[in-house]
Amino acid sequence: MADSLTVTDNRTGETYEVPIADGAIRADEFGKIRVDDDSPGLALYDPGFVNTASCRSAVTFIDGEKGILEYRGYPIEQLAEHSNFLEVAYLLIHGDLPTKEQYERWEHEITFHTFVHENVKGFMEGFRYDAHPMGILMASVGALSTFYPESRNIADGDNRHMQIVRMIAKMPTLGAWAYRNAQGKPYVYPDNDLSYTANFLAMLFKMSERKFEADERLVKALDVLFILHADHEQNCSTNAVRSVGSSQVDPYSAVAAGVAALYGPLHGGANESVLRMLRRIGSKENIPAFIEGVKNGDEKLMGFGHRVYKNYDPRAQIIKKACDDVFEVTGVNPLLEIAQELEKIALEDDYFVSRKLYPNVDFYSGLIYEALQFPPEMFTVLFAIGRTPGWLSQWLELVQDKEQKIARPKQIYTGARGLDYVPTSERWA
Ligand code: ACO
Numbered sequence: 002m003a004d005s006l007t008v009t010d011n012r013t014g015e016t017y018e019v020p021i022a023d024g025a026i027r028a029d030e031f032g033k034i035r036v037d038d039d040s041p042g043l044a045l046y047d048p049g050f051v052n053t054a055s056c057r058s059a060v061t062f063i064d065g066e067k068g069i070l071e072y073r074g075y076p077i078e079q080l081a082e083h084s085n086f087l088e089v090a091y092l093l094i095h096g097d098l099p100t101k102e103q104y105e106r107w108e109h110e111i112t113f114h115t116f117v118h119e120n121v122k123g124f125m126e127g128f129r130y131d132a133h134p135m136g137i138l139m140a141s142v143g144a145l146s147t148f149y150p151e152s153r154n155i156a157d158g159d160n161r162h163m164q165i166v167r168m169i170a171k172m173p174t175l176g177a178w179a180y181r182n183a184q185g186k187p188y189v190y191p192d193n194d195l196s197y198t199a200n201f202l203a204m205l206f207k208m209s210e211r212k213f214e215a216d217e218r219l220v221k222a223l224d225v226l227f228i229l230h231a232d233h234e235q236n237c238s239t240n241a242v243r244s245v246g247s248s249q250v251d252p253y254s255a256v257a258a259g260v261a262a263l264y265g266p267l268h269g270g271a272n273e274s275v276l277r278m279l280r281r282i283g284s285k286e287n288i289p290a291f292i293e294g295v296k297n298g299d300e301k302l303m304g305f306g307h308r309v310y311k312n313y314d315p316r317a318q319i320i321k322k323a324c325d326d327v328f329e330v331t332g333v334n335p336l337l338e339i340a341q342e343l344e345k346i347a348l349e350d351d352y353f354v355s356r357k358l359y360p361n362v363d364f365y366s367g368l369i370y371e372a373l374q375f376p377p378e379m380f381t382v383l384f385a386i387g388r389t390p391g392w393l394s395q396w397l398e399l400v401q402d403k404e405q406k407i408a409r410p411k412q413i414y415t416g417a418r419g420l421d422y423v424p425t426s427e428r429w430a
Contacts, residue, residue, distance in 0.1 A: 010034050010043075025054055044411045050235075056243065056405065060093060060394050061234040068312035068359075072232055073097065081319045086227040087111060087197050090169055090390035093232055094397065114170035115191035115200065118148050122188055125178050134179035134382045135264040141175045142168070143257030152251040155400050164252050165393045172389045173197070176382040177204035183378070189213075198224040201386070206374070216330050219373060222323045223383075226366060229316040230384050232391025238262035238269075242392045243399050244408040252396055259392045260385050269381035272367035275304040276377065279336040279343075279368075288343055296352045304364030305347060311357040320365040331372040340368060 006019040006026060019030045032042030047053045062071040070077040073092050080089055084098075091099045091107050099107060121141060128137050145167070146152055152164045178188045181204075189204045192212070199220045207213035233239070241262035246255035263269040282291050295302045307314055324337060344360055347353045370380050399405050 008034065010036075012036050023057075028053070044413070046413060050240070055235060055240065055408070056399065056402065058234065058395065058398055059096070060391070060398060061232045063234055063309055065307070065309035066311050068310060068315050070233075070315045077229065077315050078319065081225050081228050084228065085196075085198075086224045086231070086387070089228045089231050093390045093394040094165060110166045111170045111197065112193050112200075114167050115174055115193065117145075117171050117174050121145070121148070121175075122178070125175075125182055125188075128182055130183065130185060132179075132182065133264075134176065134183060134378055135260065135269075135385070137179035137182060138172075138175055138382055138385060139257055139260040139264060141179070142172070142260055143254055145171065146251045146253035146257075149251075149253070152253060155249060155251065161252070161397065161400070165397070168252065168256060168393060169389055172386045173201035174204060176379075176386050177201060179382060180205055180379055183376075196220065196224075198227065218326045218330050222327045222369060223373065225319065225323050226369065226383065227387035229319060229362060230387030230391075232388070232394065236268070237265070238388065239392060239395050242396055246396045246399050247405060247408040249400070249407075252393065255396055256389065256392050259388070263381055263385055263388065269384050271303060271361075272363035272370065272380050273377040275340075275363055276336065276367040276371060278303045279339050282339055282343070285339060285342050288339065288346060291343075292346055292350065296350075302343070302347060302353070302358070304367075305353065305360055306356075306358045307361045310359065310361065313359045314361040316362040317360040317364055320362065320369065321360075324365055324369055327369050327372050334368045334372050336371075337368055340365065 004021045006021060008017045008019055008031075009015070010017070013036055015034070017030070017034055019026050028045050031045060034043040035041065045053065060073065062074070063069065072080060072089065073096055075092065075098075080092075084092075087108055088099065088104060090111075091104065095103075121144065124144065125137060125141060128140075149164060149167065151160060154160045174191055181188050186208075189207045192200050192203050195203055195214075199215055202215040202220065202223065203213035206215070235243075238259040242255045242259040245258035246252070266274075282288060292302075294300055328334065328337065344364070347358070353359075367377075367380060370383060371377075375383065
């Protein structure tokens with residue numbers, strides 16, 4: 002059996018052999034199919050890239066049918082249990098787990114780049130009191146490109162590394178300050194004695210105490226959440242980073258595009274909707290009526306279903322376990338009981354079973370974030386901090402991939418042609 006496709010163009014009767022490699026065909030092969038020399042080649046129409054691979058990538062593997070997620074080949078379950086976010090960031094960026102020396106150097110580098118230029122503080126203070134922290138984060142990550150103009154030299158490996166370290170290091174500082182801005186509280190400088198995630202919590206919540214030391218169980222839970230969000234192959238924001246990065250702009254500008262994409266409710270905001278839904282349901286007795294409403298198509302069970310996962314989202318399993326650790330410290334979020342009961346009923350109901358609708362990463366994450374005292378606007382900021390190493394590893398792959406070109410999709414033009422301009426003196430007369 003040949004690895005190829007035989008295509009007959011019924012407009013011309015011509016037959017073409019299109020090679021198949023890695024389960025894909027190259028779209029430009031279809032460009033060779035044309036009616037005559039003057040007409041354009043055949044294009045593929047795929048809004049939302051539902052069935053179009055835009056790159057080769059060795060970063061993240063997902064098998065949605067089986068519920069498998071691996072970073073650089075390592076299962077997410079093992080990384081969440083045994084690793085930490087900084088090590089996972091190293092793994093994503095470098096392609097393998099670090100030796101002891103490599104890890105210590107990496108940790109040192111990241112820790113000592115957590116401070117941002119004082120001018121960043123100045124312009125962050127310029128945002129209005131009610132500015133959304135994601136808007137602030139997007140603007141300030143983009144603005145970092147002006148502080149590090151050398152970052153545009155993306156051909157230089159050492160230079161790329163420097164910017165990657167800076168961005169992973171500074172995201173928590175920017176995210177925490179965006180939060181403090183909304184609270185009208187003074188910004189807290191990084192504490193380099195603390196771990197990556199403990200330092201983030203200190204910058205968020207420290208008040209007058211000399212040292213803020215968060216409960217280790219909460220630090221661990223948030224660290225796990227960062228690991229779970231660290232990459233998810235070619236999702237909307239990663240595609241935004243790659244698309245903008247393909248113009249060879251500096252990585253701060255490319256990552257700012259990723260933050261912008263994540264800001265949208267279809268991408269980063271579902272956990273907030275889960276909380277609103279649970280609050281509306283209010284108590285376990287109201288669940289059957291709610292489920293009936295979902296089955297009648299009146300509304301959706303938020304936090305269920307996924308474009309890729311047609312099985313239990315492996316991240317949801319891990320988060321469910323992390324809930325126990327967090328609630329041991331903070332006390333149980335009363336919405337947990339409703340969520341668990343909802344899940345139990347839904348997983349036994351034929352509507353959900355037949356459609357392969359399982360809890361996704363957002364079903365339980367909002368409950369943890371709320372227990373950690375984060376307001377809903379901050380949920381997506383946490384996602385962005387976790388996703389930064391993923392964005393950067395994908396960006397790194399992009400800029401080193403000889404096959405990549407500037408991202409420039411085709412269109413199917415549906416507008417008017419060849420109109421004659423009518424001067425305003427005639428149109429407005
Ligand atoms: N509640 C009830 N029914 C659902 C749900 C849900 N959450 N999700 C899908 N369905 C139904 C659809 O109505 C459809 O039913 P039908 O075949 O009778 O028409 C069927 O299941 C297939 O659903 P699609 O919409 O085709 O699935 P798609 O892959 O396009 O959508 C999505 C995936 C957007 C995640 C969807 O499941 C959804 O809206 N879920 C709720 C929102 C959510 O939790 N989003 C977070 C996703 S995770 C993330 O982005 C980080």
